[in-house]
Amino acid sequence: xxxxxxxxxxxxxxxxxxxxxxxxxxxxxxxxxxxxxxxxxxxxxxxxxxxxxxxxxxxxxxxxxxxxxxxxxxxxxxxxxxxxxxxxxxxxxxxxxxxxxxxxxxxxxxxxxxxxxxxxxxxxxxxxxxxxxxxxxxxxxxxxxxxxxxxxxxxxxxxxxxxxxxxxxxxxxxxxxxxxxxxxxxxxxxxxxxxxxxxxxxxxxxxxxxxxxxxxxxxxxxxxxxxxxxxxxxxxxxxxxxxxxxxxxxxxxxxxxxxxxxxxxxxxxxxxxxxxxxxxxxxxxxxxxxxxxxxxxxxxxxxxxxxxxxxxxxxxxxxxxxxxxxxxxxxxxxxxxxxxxxxxxxxxxxxxxxxxxxxxxxxxxxxxxxxxxxxxxxxxxxxxxxxxxxxxxxxxxxxxxxxxxxxxxxxxxxxxxxxxxxxxxxxxxxx
Amino acid sequence: xxxxxxxxxxxxxxxxxxxxxxxxxxxxxxxxxxxxxxxxxxxxxxxxxxxxxxxxxxxxxxxxxxxxxxxxxxxxxxxxxxxxxxxxxxxxxxxxxxxxxxxxxxxxxxxxxxxxxxxxxxxxxxxxxxxxxxxxxxxxxxxxxxxxxxxxxxxxxxxxxxxxxxxxxxxxxxxxxxxxxxxxxxxxxxxxxxxxxxxxxxxxxxxxxxxxxxxxxxxxxxxxxxxxxxxxxxxxxxxxxxxxxxxxxxxxxxxxxxxxxxxxxxxxxxxxxxxxxxxxxxxxxxxxxxxxxxxxxxxxxxxxxxxxxxxxxxxxxxxxxxxxxxxxxxxxxxxxxxxxxxxxxxxxxxxxxxxxxxxxxxxxxxxxxxxxxxxxxxxxxxxxxxxxxxxxxxxxxxxxxxxxxxxxxxxxxxxxxxxxxxxxxxxxxxx
Numbered sequence: 001x002x003x004x005x006x007x008x009x010x011x012x013x014x015x016x017x018x019x020x021x022x023x024x025x026x027x028x029x030x031x032x033x034x035x036x037x038x039x040x041x042x043x044x045x046x047x048x049x050x051x052x053x054x055x056x057x058x059x060x061x062x063x064x065x066x067x068x069x070x071x072x073x074x075x076x077x078x079x080x081x082x083x084x085x086x087x088x089x090x091x092x093x094x095x096x097x098x099x100x101x102x103x104x105x106x107x108x109x110x111x112x113x114x115x116x117x118x119x120x121x122x123x124x125x126x127x128x129x130x131x132x133x134x135x136x137x138x139x140x141x142x143x144x145x146x147x148x149x150x151x152x153x154x155x156x157x158x159x160x161x162x163x164x165x166x167x168x169x170x171x172x173x174x175x176x177x178x179x180x181x182x183x184x185x186x187x188x189x190x191x192x193x194x195x196x197x198x199x200x201x202x203x204x205x206x207x208x209x210x211x212x213x214x215x216x217x218x219x220x221x222x223x224x225x226x227x228x229x230x231x232x233x234x235x236x237x238x239x240x241x242x243x244x245x246x247x248x249x250x251x252x253x254x255x256x257x258x259x260x261x262x263x264x265x266x267x268x269x270x271x272x273x274x275x276x277x278x279x280x281x282x283x284x285x286x287x288x289x290x291x292x293x294x295x296x297x298x299x300x301x302x303x304x305x306x307x308x309x310x311x312x313x314x315x316x317x318x319x320x321x322x323x324x325x326x327x328x329x330x331x332x333x334x335x336x337x338x339x340x341x342x343x344x345x346x347x348x349x350x351x352x353x354x355x356x357x358x359x360x361x362x363x364x365x366x367x368x369x370x371x372x373x374x375x376x377x378x379x380x381x382x383x384x385x386x387x388x389x390x391x392x393x394x395x396x397x398x399x400x401x402x403x404x405x406x407x408x409x410x411x412x413x414x415x416x417x418x419x420x421x422x423x424x425x426x427x428x429x430x431x
Numbered sequence: 432x433x434x435x436x437x438x439x440x441x442x443x444x445x446x447x448x449x450x451x452x453x454x455x456x457x458x459x460x461x462x463x464x465x466x467x468x469x470x471x472x473x474x475x476x477x478x479x480x481x482x483x484x485x486x487x488x489x490x491x492x493x494x495x496x497x498x499x500x501x502x503x504x505x506x507x508x509x510x511x512x513x514x515x516x517x518x519x520x521x522x523x524x525x526x527x528x529x530x531x532x533x534x535x536x537x538x539x540x541x542x543x544x545x546x547x548x549x550x551x552x553x554x555x556x557x558x559x560x561x562x563x564x565x566x567x568x569x570x571x572x573x574x575x576x577x578x579x580x581x582x583x584x585x586x587x588x589x590x591x592x593x594x595x596x597x598x599x600x601x602x603x604x605x606x607x608x609x610x611x612x613x614x615x616x617x618x619x620x621x622x623x624x625x626x627x628x629x630x631x632x633x634x635x636x637x638x639x640x641x642x643x644x645x646x647x648x649x650x651x652x653x654x655x656x657x658x659x660x661x662x663x664x665x666x667x668x669x670x671x672x673x674x675x676x677x678x679x680x681x682x683x684x685x686x687x688x689x690x691x692x693x694x695x696x697x698x699x700x701x702x703x704x705x706x707x708x709x710x711x712x713x714x715x716x717x718x719x720x721x722x723x724x725x726x727x728x729x730x731x732x733x734x735x736x737x738x739x740x741x742x743x744x745x746x747x748x749x750x751x752x753x754x755x756x757x758x759x760x761x762x763x764x765x766x767x768x769x770x771x772x773x774x775x776x777x778x779x780x781x782x783x784x785x786x787x788x789x790x791x792x793x794x795x796x797x798x799x800x801x802x803x804x805x806x807x808x809x810x811x812x813x814x815x816x817x818x819x820x821x822x823x824x825x826x827x828x829x830x831x832x833x834x835x836x837x838x839x840x841x842x843x844x845x846x847x848x849x850x851x852x853x854x855x856x857x858x859x860x861x862x
Contacts, residue, residue, distance in 0.1 A: 248858040255860035275460035382856025418835035427679040427811025429686035
């Protein structure tokens with residue numbers, strides 16, 4: 001057990017998780033209509049109490065500003081009345097999504113007449129460790145409830161008042177609908193030890209999903225005894241094959257790099273086949289420079305771009321570290337590769353396994369790239385920004401899994417379930 | 432890192448795993464026909480070299496006997512010519528199974544024309560930690576190869592010579608078919624430290640599957656930094672509802688308890704509704720006593736069974752510990768419950784989540800039991816012994832998962848895969 005965790009906190013969190021599990025047993029059997037009614041009532045309650053949540057949030061914001069939090073984080077922490085209203089709309093949207101629980105995944109009769117069905121059921125108790133983003137509290141609560149799961153939450157310290165206010169709006173709605181308030185709980189009262197206790201609570205929490213920066217995710221992945229779904233980190237590559245079309249490449253690269261910065265599906269690296277580097281790189285670099293993207297270039301691409309004398313460009317020599325860095329900023333690593341094979345090898349070595357895209361017209365190159373790239377999502381002549389549960393048609397997402405177990409890529413409601421086999425017999429025994 | 436693990440061993444195992452990953456990249460793209468040819472050639476080689484494997488095994492057997500290994504373990508360690516031949520037949524059978532790789536799980540067009548497909552792909556490098564059972568080496572190797580995965584193996588110490596002989600039969604076949612011998616490797620040369628290194632090798636090994644006794648499995652589950660699929664432990668319950676049919680109950684209980692002892696799907700506990708306990712228990716206890724099953728009974732069932740004066744019965748008072756014990760022996764815990772609800776609560780509290788069965792004719796009781804029991808498999812009027820990949824029609828199984836993530840219940844070839852999303856575009860960017 002971690003040095004920071006007292007047995008008292010561990011026991012208390014396990015008790016909370018076990019209460020959640022008992023509460024979840026009832027939710028697991030609830031009809032979709034009942035769950036949707038609950039979600040709509042939660043949305044209404046959020047709207048009705050948005051002022052109280054905003055008031056709590058303004059105390060969090062004040063403290064965060066005083067402690068010198070940067071503008072980006074402050075923006076993510078803000079949960080004022082309009083944002084609460086947007087979150088409530090999100091809850092209403094989750095109510096409209098198809099319910100994965102009860103879906104028959106497979107079913108058939110054995111030769112002896114035993115009728116087997118593999119049915120989708122909720123996971124049980126889902127733990128979520130995330131940063132100071134109060135909208136995540138509402139998102140996760142609604143996704144968990146819709147998929148029949150209980151939620152145990154540890155949000156970032158800076159959002160504690162906001163999260164507490166939000167949960168105290170949700171709790172009475174749960175009770176009014178005949179459910180236990182233990183269905184959606186926080187362990188914020190234990191501070192960081194709450195997160196540590198969650199990671200130790202194997203057998204009490206069924207799955208843990210960390211959401212946030214790479215440091216947070218890696219800490220959970222490496223220390224948790226509860227099964228973890230690794231999400232988020234995206235060192236995303238675009239490879240321009242020698243058969244690539246420059247008129248497709250430029251808009252795709254611009255979109256993938258600049259449409260939204262600081263998200264996991266934004267492109268971070270550009271690999272260009274040597275046969276088209278001299279032609280393509282000046283044009284691409286010009287477009288990126290106009291969008292204020294700093295380029296970290298390997299020796300060959302540096303020389304080509306430097307030679308093009310692009311106005312206003314910020315061009316640096318890439319270091320080895322660049323190839324493994326997720327910038328989450330207006331910055332892009334650029335490298336010329338000798339072959340498709342070199343591109344694939346480089347990507348499989350340096351990628352976080354999130355999303356990669358190939359720009360190519362050659363069938364064989366596309367087949368090879370899509371087969372050999374070992375990432376959750378591989379795009380062909382399309383922006384990497386499409387890797388998103390909403391875009392994929394899941395309606396909403398819990399996160400984007402970059403691991404191979406259980407779920408890979410965007411995780412929607414279906415990915416928050418497991419299955420149960422049921423065998424309906426008439427007295428069968430094994431010979 | 433564990434105290435027992437030297438950095439040298441850790442690094443060496445990571446290097447092995449990385450070689451396996453590179454070798455697996457080629458296997459992942461191999462056609463089914465190529466993989467089947469490889470498997471058939473391995474089966475032939477096992478037959479051709481069965482004598483050498485038997486010779487190595489007889490040294491392992493000799494040492495095991497001298498060290499006082501019990502008869503059951505010695506039997507599992509034995510890998511003589513007939514058993515090698517049976518294992519080779521198993522490999523030929525795996526060659527006949529459908530290949531899960533390449534299956535399109537989902538596929539649709541987004542409104543912008545991006546064509547999305549979710550395709551089944553191999554996991555990558557599968558680590559297996561198991562006990563001294565040489566047939567598992569052949570099983571796992573064939574299942575991994577068929578599903579496009581590399582295998583890193585750590586078998587029990589007592590089987591080291593046998594496993595080495597087996598792998599040295601497989602290696603030249605891999606080479607002759609154009610694959611790298613790194614596809615199927617052992618870390619036995621590092622002894623126990625090899626297993627420890629595998630558990631630390633996150634990022635090098637994709638998934639770890641422990642197979643063996645509860646102690647081994649729990650040690651891996653609690654210590655591994657690599658994602659684990661928990662398998663095997665089965666504290667399996669049969670509940671006889673007050674609507675249960677005694678003529679179905681007796682054969683099912685006898686089959687589930689005695690058809691094969693020491694397997695994870697054998698029944699360990701019998702719960703009987705109080706309304707039928709006085710009628711049913713004497714008959715069931717008589718049948719179990721005739722099959723030499725020792726009964727560990729709670730107070731009420733003890734009195735009923737004792738009162739029936741059954742000839743030759745061995746009847747003991749159950750302790751609290753009994754309810755959590757997987758006997759793997761001719762022993763069964765017996766308990767009278769007041770209600771279906773009490774049965775479900777008891778099972779969900781004490782079960783390992785493997786398989787439970789209800790004997791009932793009442794629709795409502797069956798619906799409630801199958802919905803509320805939180806185990807991988809729930810049987811209705813059928814033996815728990817049916818929980819098996821072969822019986823379920825998977826052709827073969829890697830193990831039986833008792834966890835909720837990734838796979839639940841019998842794990843066949845399909846459960847040894849993950850998926851990859853591929854988005855085929857024509858220049859799409861995100862608005």
